[in-house]
Amino acid sequence: MKRYMNRHPLWSLIFVAAGFVLIWLIFAIWPPELIDLIGKKKVFVNALFNGITLGGLYFLVASGFTLIFGLMRNVNLAHGSLYLLGGYIGYEVSDLTGSWVLAFPVAFIAVGLVGMLLQVLVFRHLDGQDLQQTLITIGISIVVADVLLWIWGGDFYQILAPDFLSGPVETFIQTGVKRSSGEPIFLKYPAVRLAILFAATVIGVGMWLILNRTRIGMYVRAGVDDREMLAASGVRVQLIFVCVFGFGAGLAGLAGVVGGTFQSIAPGEDMRFLLSSLVVVIVGGMGSIPGAALGAVLVGLAEQFGSVYMPTYSVVLTFLIMVLVLAFRPKGLMGRG
Amino acid sequence: MAQSDMNTSDTTRPDRSARLGGLIRQIPTRVWVVGFFLLLVPSFTGGFVQYQIFGWAFVLGLIALSLMFLGGYGGMVSLVQMTVAAVAGYSVAIFGTSGVSEISMGWPWYVAVIMAIVMGTLFCVATGALAVRTEGIYTIMITLAIASAFFYFTRQNYTVFNGFTGFNRVLPPPVFGIDWRAPTPFYYLSLFCAAAGYFAVLYVSRSPFGLVLQGVRDNPRRMAALGYSVNAHRIAAYAFSGVLASIGGILLVWSNGQISPGTASIGPVIDILVIAVIGGINRPIGAFIGALVYVLLRTYSLDFLEALNLSGERFKLLVGLGFLIIVYWSPDGICGLWERFGPKLKPRSARGREPGREPGREPGREPGREPEGGNDA
Numbered sequence: 001m002k003r004y005m006n007r008h009p010l011w012s013l014i015f016v017a018a019g020f021v022l023i024w025l026i027f028a029i030w031p032p033e034l035i036d037l038i039g040k041k042k043v044f045v046n047a048l049f050n051g052i053t054l055g056g057l058y059f060l061v062a063s064g065f066t067l068i069f070g071l072m073r074n075v076n077l078a079h080g081s082l083y084l085l086g087g088y089i090g091y092e093v094s095d096l097t098g099s100w101v102l103a104f105p106v107a108f109i110a111v112g113l114v115g116m117l118l119q120v121l122v123f124r125h126l127d128g129q130d131l132q133q134t135l136i137t138i139g140i141s142i143v144v145a146d147v148l149l150w151i152w153g154g155d156f157y158q159i160l161a162p163d164f165l166s167g168p169v170e171t172f173i174q175t176g177v178k179r180s181s182g183e184p185i186f187l188k189y190p191a192v193r194l195a196i197l198f199a200a201t202v203i204g205v206g207m208w209l210i211l212n213r214t215r216i217g218m219y220v221r222a223g224v225d226d227r228e229m230l231a232a233s234g235v236r237v238q239l240i241f242v243c244v245f246g247f248g249a250g251l252a253g254l255a256g257v258v259g260g261t262f263q264s265i266a267p268g269e270d271m272r273f274l275l276s277s278l279v280v281v282i283v284g285g286m287g288s289i290p291g292a293a294l295g296a297v298l299v300g301l302a303e304q305f306g307s308v309y310m311p312t313y314s315v316v317l318t319f320l321i322m323v324l325v326l327a328f329r330p331k332g333l334m335g336r337g
Numbered sequence: 338m339a340q341s342d343m344n345t346s347d348t349t350r351p352d353r354s355a356r357l358g359g360l361i362r363q364i365p366t367r368v369w370v371v372g373f374f375l376l377l378v379p380s381f382t383g384g385f386v387q388y389q390i391f392g393w394a395f396v397l398g399l400i401a402l403s404l405m406f407l408g409g410y411g412g413m414v415s416l417v418q419m420t421v422a423a424v425a426g427y428s429v430a431i432f433g434t435s436g437v438s439e440i441s442m443g444w445p446w447y448v449a450v451i452m453a454i455v456m457g458t459l460f461c462v463a464t465g466a467l468a469v470r471t472e473g474i475y476t477i478m479i480t481l482a483i484a485s486a487f488f489y490f491t492r493q494n495y496t497v498f499n500g501f502t503g504f505n506r507v508l509p510p511p512v513f514g515i516d517w518r519a520p521t522p523f524y525y526l527s528l529f530c531a532a533a534g535y536f537a538v539l540y541v542s543r544s545p546f547g548l549v550l551q552g553v554r555d556n557p558r559r560m561a562a563l564g565y566s567v568n569a570h571r572i573a574a575y576a577f578s579g580v581l582a583s584i585g586g587i588l589l590v591w592s593n594g595q596i597s598p599g600t601a602s603i604g605p606v607i608d609i610l611v612i613a614v615i616g617g618i619n620r621p622i623g624a625f626i627g628a629l630v631y632v633l634l635r636t637y638s639l640d641f642l643e644a645l646n647l648s649g650e651r652f653k654l655l656v657g658l659g660f661l662i663i664v665y666w667s668p669d670g671i672c673g674l675w676e677r678f679g680p681k682l683k684p685r686s687a688r689g690r691e692p693g694r695e696p697g698r699e700p701g702r703e704p705g706r707e708p709e710g711g712n713d714a
């Protein structure tokens with residue numbers, strides 16, 4: 001960070017200034033002129049929070065995607081199908097046992113196993129054939145989507161959050177003052193979304209710690225940089241591949257339960273999340289976990305602010321971010337090179 | 338020295354003009370047989386087969402051909418071709434006449450068609466200009482993202498694209514007093530366009546431009562070192578494929594009579610890739626073979642699946658499984674199967690007809706780029 005500040009003083013200044021403006025926008029009570037200009041503070045702060053929580057969900061999906069790509073050079077276009085599968089499994093588990101919490105480990109393990117099977121049965125035999133692997137994942141996504149449609153039909157499913165997470169909580173952010181009594185009004189926000197944001201942060205930080213502080217993480221990072229050297233130094237690369245593929249797929253399954261709770265699961269969601277992961281990793285940089293976090297928050301914010309402030313063109317805003325990033329940093333914001 | 342160079346180039350000139358005649362003589366018998374068969378199809382088939390099977394296969398094949406050109410000769414697998422076709426289709430509806438008179442400008446059909454090809458090609462070039470900054474699998478991802486952005490955009494935009502409903506009653510003009518939507522005229526129209534596209538691709542692939550493009554596919558660094566602009570050739574390839582896809586898109590919208598965001602949703606976008614890969618992405622004819630197989634499956638899978646006691650909705654499963662099997666065992670598609678097993682059936686093999694292609698070679702793989710891949714992460 002210090003190096004970045006030394007190298008790009010102007011940009012650092014702009015980022016710091018933007019950060020202060022953002023903090024002021026969140027905590028200050030807006031003057032009337034500003035409200036006239038861009039609407040109520042409540043709308044703005046809600047869009048901001050929704051964008052960040054949506055970014056958290058996107059991060060869960062995209063981090064597995066980018067991890068698998070970074071290590072195995074495998075663009076897993078069936079990642080969205082794994083997300084959808086996780087959502088359906090989570091729904092069935094929480095429906096049968098009535099336990100929302102139980103849905104997470106079951107979906108994680110089940111989808112992770114599917115991912116391991118895919119790696120062992122399919123991708124191991126096609127090592128190094130990038131395009132063929134990508135085409136096969138497209139085929140798998142077509143087949144899985146149809147099988148899921150066959151089993152669960154075209155209905156919308158919603159996973160019910162437990163009681164202690166339903167309903168809004170009052171946050172400490174003041175949005176205005178009551179006209180009658182002069183008491184401050186605080187922003188109310190759904191508890192489930194806060195929980196999801198918290199979980200995504202924990203998983204993100206945990207992944208970063210595992211990657212940067214443990215031996216397995218060291219192997220994975222070494223594999224990203226130079227697979228052949230890692231294998232030559234006696235590490236069982238194939239085992240690491242299976243584990244990472246399973247973990248990445250499991251994260252997608254986990255994200256499916258999360259998505260099923262605060263949105264809904266239905267056919268077509270697989271493609272939606274695959275595309276958002278694609279945009280996230282293109283923006284953030286392929287194979288980079290911090291890049292995935294940055295890209296996810298950017299895309300989530302762009303979608304939410306877009307849908308609030310320019311409803312017709314919200315997709316274009318997301319797309320515009322991607323084009324700008326590609327034009328100036330073809331390898332993504334955090335990508336190397 | 339310069340004098341002698343000029344002399345040699347002068348002496349080669351008659352050779353060049355004679356090459357076209359030589360080219361015609363080179364055409365193998367089976368091409369004539371297939372050509373005559375296709376010309377005679379309407380004499381022994383009904384309107385359904387002409388319109389719903391062959392017409393549709395030619396149109397889809399033309400769009401897949403544009404992908405084949407990019408993928409097979411340029412090494413760029415672009416998922417944006419169906420979107421280019423949709424841009425052209427929308428342009429026909431917007432500049433020409435349609436049921437939505439508030440938006441359609443009602444220009445004469447030839448202006449609308451030219452505008453549609455121009456718009457489609459421009460869109461394809463713009464996409465290409467973005468996509469050539471990337472390599473291999475990145476290209477797939479970026480073009481997929483662009484294609485889906487277009488889909489969601491058309492669904493939301495009502496001022497230009499008329500949102501979810503799109504345009505209906507986009508009909509071909511009654512040129513020469515013929516209703517071009519009738520089965521037999523449409524059959525010949527689409528056959529003509531498909532054949533023209535096929536031979537155009539064959540011709541371009543053997544032209545200097547096509548050879549440079551194939552050189553760029555195989556080793557971009559070496560071509561750059563030889564002084565060729567790699568990106569310019571790639572973008573030019575996008576432009577040519579954009580023309581093909583636009584013609585396909587115009588035919589598509591005329592045959593359907595309508596266009597809506599669903600025309601270029603994620604499903605059809607991937608279907609074009611499936612068609613090109615099933616047929617064999619290294620050969621121009623593969624696009625049409627793939628399209629014919631796809632259309633036949635789509636049309637008759639209902640009966641087939643019901644024979645297996647499955648619901649007819651499982652068509653996607655069948656296509657997906659077929660796609661998986663072909664990608665896994667024969668990367669060269671049905672044409673690759675023919676090359677592998679054809680010579681055993683027939684002593685005089687068809688091997689080596691396509692210039693510079695070895696069977697089983699994968700498109701989009703650049704051996705020269707391999708060591709660099711490690712830096713991408």
